Amino acid sequence: MIKTIELTKVFRTDEVETTALNKVNLEISNGEFVAIMGPSGCGKSTLLNILGLLDNPTGGQLFFMDNEVSRYTERNRTNLRKSNIGFVFQSFNLIDELNVFENVELPLLYQKVSSGDRKKRVEEVLDRMKISHRKKHFPQQLSGGQQQRVAIARAVVSKPKLILADEPTGNLDSSNGEEVMNLLSELNQEGTTVIMVTHSPTDADKAHRIIQLFDGHIVTENIKQKI
Amino acid sequence: MKDLCVPIPNFGDEEFAELELKIGKKKIKYSFRVVSFPWDVEDGLLVSGDELEISLARIYRLKKEIEGYDKNWELIQIFNPSENADHIQVLYRKK
Numbered sequence A: 001m002i003k004t005i006e007l008t009k010v011f012r013t014d015e016v017e018t019t020a021l022n023k024v025n026l027e028i029s030n031g032e033f034v035a036i037m038g039p040s041g042c043g044k045s046t047l048l049n050i051l052g053l054l055d056n057p058t059g060g061q062l063f064f065m066d067n068e069v070s071r072y073t074e075r076n077r078t079n080l081r082k083s084n085i086g087f088v089f090q091s092f093n094l095i096d097e098l099n100v101f102e103n104v105e106l107p108l109l110y111q112k113v114s115s116g117d118r119k120k121r122v123e124e125v126l127d128r129m130k131i132s133h134r135k136k137h138f139p140q141q142l143s144g145g146q147q148q149r150v151a152i153a154r155a156v157v158s159k160p161k162l163i164l165a166d167e168p169t170g171n172l173d174s175s176n177g178e179e180v181m182n183l184l185s186e187l188n189q190e191g192t193t194v195i196m197v198t199h200s201p202t203d204a205d206k207a208h209r210i211i212q213l214f215d216g217h218i219v220t221e222n223i224k225q226k227i
Numbered sequence B: 001m002k003d004l005c006v007p008i009p010n011f012g013d014e015e016f017a018e019l020e021l022k023i024g025k026k027k028i029k030y031s032f033r034v035v036s037f038p039w040d041v042e043d044g045l046l047v048s049g050d051e052l053e054i055s056l057a058r059i060y061r062l063k064k065e066i067e068g069y070d071k072n073w074e075l076i077q078i079f080n081p082s083e084n085a086d087h088i089q090v091l092y093r094k095k
Helices: A044-051 A074-084 A100-110 A115-128 A144-156 A174-189 B051-067
Strands: A002-012 A017-028 A033-037 A059-064 A085-089 A162-166 A193-197 A209-214 A217-223 B017-023 B026-038 B073-078 B087-094
Touching: A002 A044, A017 A044, A017 A059, A017 A217, A033 A044, A033 A174, A044 A059, A044 A162, A044 A193, A074 A085, A085 A144, A100 A115, A100 A144, A115 A144, A144 A174, A162 A174, A174 A193, A209 B051, A209 B073, A217 B051, A217 B073, B026 B051, B051 B087
Parallel strands: A033 A193, A033 A209, A085 A162, A162 A193
Antiparallel strands: A002 A017, A002 A059, A209 A217, B017 B026, B026 B087, B073 B087
16 A cells, blocks of 8 residues: 655755655555654654645655555645545544534545535544534544544545554543554454554553664564554 | 552663562562663774764664563563663563
């Protein structure tokens, strides 16, 4: 699904040049669950943003579903992203002014899905995430665990092939964190590829493979289980 | 509550820390090791000594040490070394 060849990202200001990713070679297959770990500032989120087509690398190549996308324009990246990738963030990133139903509906609006289909799909996914009883509530009226379930519902409502999760349990207690990890594992078992950045060894244990990143380099890969 | 932070005193490279957690009647045992690997040392890897070469040499040393480490232990975390440190600390957990 994803392949990088010498993927590099350099951030430049007038005075400083920082290499966030240094010739990263990586291959992720369909259906894999991969955890990316490493200390703060090692390039984890930069890598996730580039793999998720939110940012372009400054060097190297990135293949997404067999297309070389590293030089895609913003518009092309957006088109590829909205039909193939779902994002889950540590701080949920729900829109406070929209209720639960409307937050989850949003990706389908961008995809111009018909109103009837949208209603059906949003209700299905809210049922699945056990949050349909809160569909008229606004994010601020929900607990952290409920907000993350809504965020996962929003990430999966468009049936993406890939879910990218950046510290998905970072703001949750152990019980809600475990629930979120179980949901990600379930989605992976149904065929969705999952790439997750985490500091938690317990969460990383759910992955097939753990990649340790340091100073913009992959220093080791630990295969936990074959897919 | 998700994590408990347990303060531990410094311990040697050849030692390991064992933690036992008891929840009700259930006991969970963890064994951890913090290992120091060479980071900024004189080992003949540097020729020109420029920043890029120094950085690549550090990563090369770290990769080599991790590759060669006891496979009964799994790498959990690499800690950011402090400024001018000659060694880097790595946390392992017994498999």
